Amino acid sequence: MATSSGAGRAALAYLESRKNLAGSACGLAGLALTLAGVAGAYWPLVVAGLYGAGALIAPPERATPPPFGPREELGVLREDFARLRAYLAEEELPAEAGGVLEELLELYGALLEPGWVAEVLAADPEAVHAVARAVRQDVPESVDAYHRTRWWDRLAPGGASPEGHLERQLGLLREEARRVTADLHEVEARRQQTHTAYLEERGGSA
Structure with missing residues (x-):
């Protein structure tokens, strides 16, 4: 049967x-x-x-691609961000670099927090890509490279400072996160300005 x-x-x-x-x-x-x-x-x-x-x-039959929505992508990214924070909590970093890292993580956390801010982020694929790349690749690579280079530096001191490189890398990532935040802010500002212009136009035509 x-x-x-x-x-x-x-x-x-x-x-x-x-x-x-x-x-x-x-x-x-x-x-x-x-x-x-x-x-x-x-x-x-x-x-x-x-x-x-x-x-x-006749063209061949093709299966319909599964719908991957931005909210699902941010959900996975939040899980990755939580794993990153757990990893960083076990790492010892110099005070200055640690301060920059903490500010950077606060920016990422604010952007990924469920709510209307995350919805604005999800509407910008480039911004989502930038945050995902930093969380999944750039930040862990910077910290791991620092510890590896620091170990070698103990055997052969006198080279470039691992601490300096780490602080510079995290500073660049912080600047990128600030640009992403500023761009998303600009989107909301333009939305507000557009609504103001609409209301003024509607009031003038009444």
């Missing part, structure tokens, strides 16, 4: 497919040629050939 049911679904799917519809249209054209006296005695071959040609040229 399961095999019969599966075969029935497959047959029904083919009947509704683009290949069958295109082949049927071409087959009908073959019947029209037959009625017009063009196909002659070979009309079955003409109809079958046209059906096959139509089925071959």
Whole structure:
């Protein structure tokens, strides 16, 4: 019964497919040629050939891509951010770099906090990409590279300061996060200005 049911679904799917519809249209054209006296005695071959040609040229069926919404993406990003914070809580960093990092994490946390701010963030794919890249790659890479370089620096001192590089990297990420925040703020400011202009225009035309 399961095999019969599966075969029935497959047959029904083919009947509704683009290949069958295109082949049927071409087959009908073959019947029209037959009625017009063009196909002659070979009309079955003409109809079958046209059906096959139509089925071959029809575009293949494609599955509909699953809808990945921005809220789902931010949900995954929040989980990654929580793991990043847990990782950083176990790391010892110099005081100055630690202060910059804390400010940076506060910015990310404010942007990812569920609510209307996150909805504004979700509406800007570039901003989401920037935050995701920083959380998943840039921040952990900066901290890990600092600890690795610091270990080697103990064996061969005198090179560039690992602390200086870490602070510079985190400072650049903080500047990027501030730019993202400023851009999102600008979006809301333009929205407010647009609404003000609309109300003024509506009031003037009343």
